[in-house]
Amino acid sequence: MTDDRPGVITGKTTLFGILGDPIAQVGSPVQFNRLFRSLDHDAVMLPMRVASADLATAFQGLRALGNLAGLVFTIPHKMPMVELVDELMPNGKRVGAINSARPTADGRWQGDMFDGQGCVNALEANGHSLEGRLVSQMGAGGVGRAIAFAFADRGIARLTVSDLDESRAEKLAADLRAAFPDLAAEAGPPGVGNHDTLVNCTPLGMNPDDPLPFAESDMGGGMLAVDVVLQESLTPYLAAADAKGCAVQTGLQMLEGQVREIARFFGVGTTT
Amino acid sequence: MTDDRPGVITGKTTLFGILGDPIAQVGSPVQFNRLFRSLDHDAVMLPMRVASADLATAFQGLRALGNLAGLVFTIPHKMPMVELVDELMPNGKRVGAINSARPTADGRWQGDMFDGQGCVNALEANGHSLEGRLVSQMGAGGVGRAIAFAFADRGIARLTVSDLDESRAEKLAADLRAAFPDLAAEAGPPGVGNHDTLVNCTPLGMNPDDPLPFAESDMGGGMLAVDVVLQESLTPYLAAADAKGCAVQTGLQMLEGQVREIARFFGVGTTT
Numbered sequence: 001m002t003d004d005r006p007g008v009i010t011g012k013t014t015l016f017g018i019l020g021d022p023i024a025q026v027g028s029p030v031q032f033n034r035l036f037r038s039l040d041h042d043a044v045m046l047p048m049r050v051a052s053a054d055l056a057t058a059f060q061g062l063r064a065l066g067n068l069a070g071l072v073f074t075i076p077h078k079m080p081m082v083e084l085v086d087e088l089m090p091n092g093k094r095v096g097a098i099n100s101a102r103p104t105a106d107g108r109w110q111g112d113m114f115d116g117q118g119c120v121n122a123l124e125a126n127g128h129s130l131e132g133r134l135v136s137q138m139g140a141g142g143v144g145r146a147i148a149f150a151f152a153d154r155g156i157a158r159l160t161v162s163d164l165d166e167s168r169a170e171k172l173a174a175d176l177r178a179a180f181p182d183l184a185a186e187a188g189p190p191g192v193g194n195h196d197t198l199v200n201c202t203p204l205g206m207n208p209d210d211p212l213p214f215a216e217s218d219m220g221g222g223m224l225a226v227d228v229v230l231q232e233s234l235t236p237y238l239a240a241a242d243a244k245g246c247a248v249q250t251g252l253q254m255l256e257g258q259v260r261e262i263a264r265f266f267g268v269g270t271t272t
Numbered sequence: 273m274t275d276d277r278p279g280v281i282t283g284k285t286t287l288f289g290i291l292g293d294p295i296a297q298v299g300s301p302v303q304f305n306r307l308f309r310s311l312d313h314d315a316v317m318l319p320m321r322v323a324s325a326d327l328a329t330a331f332q333g334l335r336a337l338g339n340l341a342g343l344v345f346t347i348p349h350k351m352p353m354v355e356l357v358d359e360l361m362p363n364g365k366r367v368g369a370i371n372s373a374r375p376t377a378d379g380r381w382q383g384d385m386f387d388g389q390g391c392v393n394a395l396e397a398n399g400h401s402l403e404g405r406l407v408s409q410m411g412a413g414g415v416g417r418a419i420a421f422a423f424a425d426r427g428i429a430r431l432t433v434s435d436l437d438e439s440r441a442e443k444l445a446a447d448l449r450a451a452f453p454d455l456a457a458e459a460g461p462p463g464v465g466n467h468d469t470l471v472n473c474t475p476l477g478m479n480p481d482d483p484l485p486f487a488e489s490d491m492g493g494g495m496l497a498v499d500v501v502l503q504e505s506l507t508p509y510l511a512a513a514d515a516k517g518c519a520v521q522t523g524l525q526m527l528e529g530q531v532r533e534i535a536r537f538f539g540v541g542t543t544t
Contacts, residue, residue, distance in 0.1 A: 004280045005277050005278060005279060005280050006277060006278055006281060006316075007277055008276045008277050008302065008305075009278060009301040009302070009305055009316065009317070009318060009319070010296075010298075010301055010302060010319070011294075011295045011296040011297055011298040011299075011301065011319045012296045012319075013301070013318075013319060015318060015319075015320070021338070022283075023283045023338070023339060024282075024283040024284045025283055026282075026283040027283075029281040029282055029283065029285070030280065030281070030282060033280075033281055044278075044281065044316075044318070045281070046281060046285075046287060046316070046318065047281070047282070047283045047284075047285060047287075047339060048287070048337050048339065048340075049337060049338035049339045050336055050337060050338065051336075051338065054336035057332055057333055057336045058333045058334075058336040058337060059333070060329055060332070060333050061329055061330045061331070061332050061333010061334050061336065062330075062333050062334075064322055064323075064326035064329045064330040064333065065320050065321060065322060065330060066293070066295075066321035066322065066323065067295060067319060067320065067321045068320075
């Protein structure tokens with residue numbers, strides 16, 4: 001029987017937080033609190049709603065909490081936090097976005113990015129290889145950059161990225177080409193003809209009346225459809241992809257794929 | 273069967289915090305989380321260790337958390353917080369210290385003080401009347417001021433207050449005389465001859481090698497001995513008083529005496 005409630009919280013309990021706006025949809029509190037409980041670790045992960053305009057003030061205040069041992073970041077804070085931490089770990093630096101930060105013994109905060117590894121971990125756990133894949137990706141923000149770099153690490157053959165902000169898509173494609181000379185990375189519209197993998201890295205699907213990130217005509221049998229949006233059931237995009245015969249991976253699976261890695265980054269459960 | 277664990281924490285859970293330094297000893301997380309659970313209220317009370325030098329920064333950051341609905345303050349923050357909130361409720365204003373603050377709909381923070389009422393509530397619940405009592409009190413800080421004013425409200429006859437900082441004791445005595453012309457309030461050393469009630473409002477007892485706040489020769493049968501220090505068992509002072517035949521009231525009982533009032537101040541459980 002799963003028990004998602006945290007353990008008793010006392011004055012000795014260590015705090016962790018996830019910062020985002022909106023915050024109601026986040027899955028990290030349940031995921032981490034389940035892990036802490038399974039490890040008998042006296043800590044709790046909390047939702048913290050912080051507007052973009054308040055991010056620097058909130059982070060400044062939170063780092064003054066002596067029993068706060070780490071933070072997780074979700075939309076829209078993954079890229080702005082790069083400027084606010086004191087030090088970037090290598091993957092956070094290359095991606096240019098972070099989803100986690102921790103304090104060192106001397107009070108400096110280090111940031112790193114686990115979204116890409118989480119997505120890859122989940123795909124591989126479900127038997128999907130990324131080698132040679134032709135990827136059409138929507139969204140070149142923090143999570144989009146993280147997934148693109150992690151997919152490139154795993155040997156995809158091509159990645160076409162689209163973003164409402166075309167310069168962001170161009171920048172990601174150029175950064176990928178520089179880091180992976182063998183990868184055909186380009187900015188451009190999504191298209192089914194030459195793609196076998198669809199990845200939504202936009203927030204489309206968080207609100208009920210959002211349009212789909214990909215047209216249904218872009219989806220076909222045997223493809224792989226990945227979503228970063230967290231919902232209790234399939235997002236409309238994944239439901240459409242599923243109906244078209246795609247294999248699907250949810251935002252929750254991606255989160256599950258990285259919880260242990262982030263916990264280790266926080267110094268919790270260093271043995272698997 | 274008591275179950276002190278909080279309910280499941282999701283992105284929709286409301287946060288409350290208790291700020292203090294040290295923090296390990298606080299009882300508020302268990303007390304409030306038990307209350308929230310009994311009311312089926314989706315909220316959690318958390319320990320937050322904040323050093324005095326960081327208090328303004330921490331509060332500035334915490335008020336940027338959109339899902340934080342209230343804060344409780346313990347040593348050493350009860351007096352400094354008076355300067356940091358935007359508005360003082362009447363008791364917080366007269367006491368000159370607060371132990372709770374809440375945000376209004378427009379984002380202003382209001383502070384109030386419940387320590388005195390909590391102490392009186394607990395004493396009265398255990399059948400102790402304060403009317404006409406001769407009180408010897410150690411400590412004229414935030415909690416000391418709160419208890420002195422609440423005791424004066426209930427008709428004690430005399431209060432002698434001692435503090436390492438003699439000017440604080442003089443100030444409290446003068447403020448009491450101004451507010452309660454019939455009360456014999458004075459600063460001075462503790463002494464048993466003319467007292468029937470001993471109240472410790474200092475942190476003495478938090479550390480194992482602290483001296484007792486009152487000499488054992490000050491304690492006598494039939495007296496009432498009150499402590500604000502929170503410990504799982506009796507503090508050394510209360511254990512000594514108990515051995516001398518005093519009735520005793522613990523810091524935990526005082527906390528229990530105010531949890532519902534603070535929760536109501538936070539807008540939780542408005543019906544008893």
